[in-house]
Ligand code: F2R
Ligand code: MG
Ligand code: MG
């Protein structure tokens with residue numbers, strides 16, 4: 001059912017962010033540590049429920065907080081619901097307002113300059129602050145991808161061209177480097193594709209990668225070509241900025257590598273080294289796609305009794321590095337395929353922002369369904 005899958009994507013993304021946040025950039029993470037953390041969370045919920053059943057006063061128990069990943073995704077979801085389309089000025093204003101309200105959600109080191117600038121209601125060009133980042137080359141952080149899932153869902157059954165254009169414009173509010181743009185497109189394409197596939201039978205991972213590459217290849221080429229043209233125009237006008245040295249199609253290469261990884265037993269060290277778990281888009285967004293597919297194959301040692309969404313989240317966090325972000329992006333794809341029922345109730349009850357995610361999911365589904373009826 002569409003509602004379950006839209007909600008599943010948003011809710012899985014929130015819980016992955018909340019659970020992953022505790023481990024972000026911590027030096028030693030592994031499956032056992034993550035499993036211990038989720039078992040503790042599940043145990044706390046069971047104890048709390050037992051107490052309530054015994055008539056004891058209900059205590060809220062520990063609730064894990066969400067980070068910037070969810071704060072920004074919520075802004076996109078709320079804006080899409082209000083405007084029933086992408087309104088970049090509104091999304092930018094919401095990003096700025098959220099940041100101003102709660103600046104300690106763990107935002108990226110440089111994006112905060114952009115968020116402060118976006119607070120100016122009279123800003124003529126909303127993309128200007130992001131364009132000026134890093135001496136005009138723009139940020140290649142993964143902040144575009146970590147928040148884009150609501151748009152991938154919103155664009156269900158819309159032409160790919162629309163998904164592409166909307167994703168690019170939302171990304172450019174904070175991230176203008178081509179690596180950030182292509183990475184965000186990879187995530188929005190993956191969420192969109194996962195939602196569109198028949199989930200009544202097991203996921204064909206090879207087919208998923210094939211379809212994803214079919215979408216990504218022309219896009220990646222187009223984004224770099226556009227950038228080269230823009231840079232060459234700047235050169236001719238004397239308004240030159242740093243050359244990026246983009247060569248080949250690095251995202252497509254990583255997606256091909258995922259195909260190879262799925263055929264053999266790859267250890268975490270190799271995944272970290274070749275796909276990456278960094279704060280940069282290129283070294284984290286393909287990793288999220290891999291984590292989704294590893295969870296779908298249900299081949300994560302030590303998690304055999306758990307479902308695919310759980311396995312994806314536990315595995316993504318166990319890789320270390322940018323845990324909240326890789327997990328949130330992987331979970332958004334996984335939840336869109338498997339639905340809300342595959343996110344454990346205890347996890348949902350332990351994380352801040354889940355109730356809102358359920359509500360956003362309901363409203364987004366109403367918009368998508370109304371559109372389906374009309375066309
Ligand atoms: N930033 C964090 N976590 C650490 C913060 C902890 C905080 N101090 C706390 O304890 O509360 N997490 C979040 O940031 C990531 C998303 O980052 P985003 O939105 O892309 O930010 P930004 O600032 O644009 O980029 C991040 C860093 O990447 C490097 N970088 C980007 N573009 C670059 C370029 N063109 N040249 C050189 N370096 C570039 C910079 O170091 C940026 O600061 C997520 O993990 C989210 O969870
Ligand atoms: Mg974060
Ligand atoms: Mg974005």
Ligand code: MG
Nearest residue numbers: 024322324325
């Ligand atoms: Mg992060």
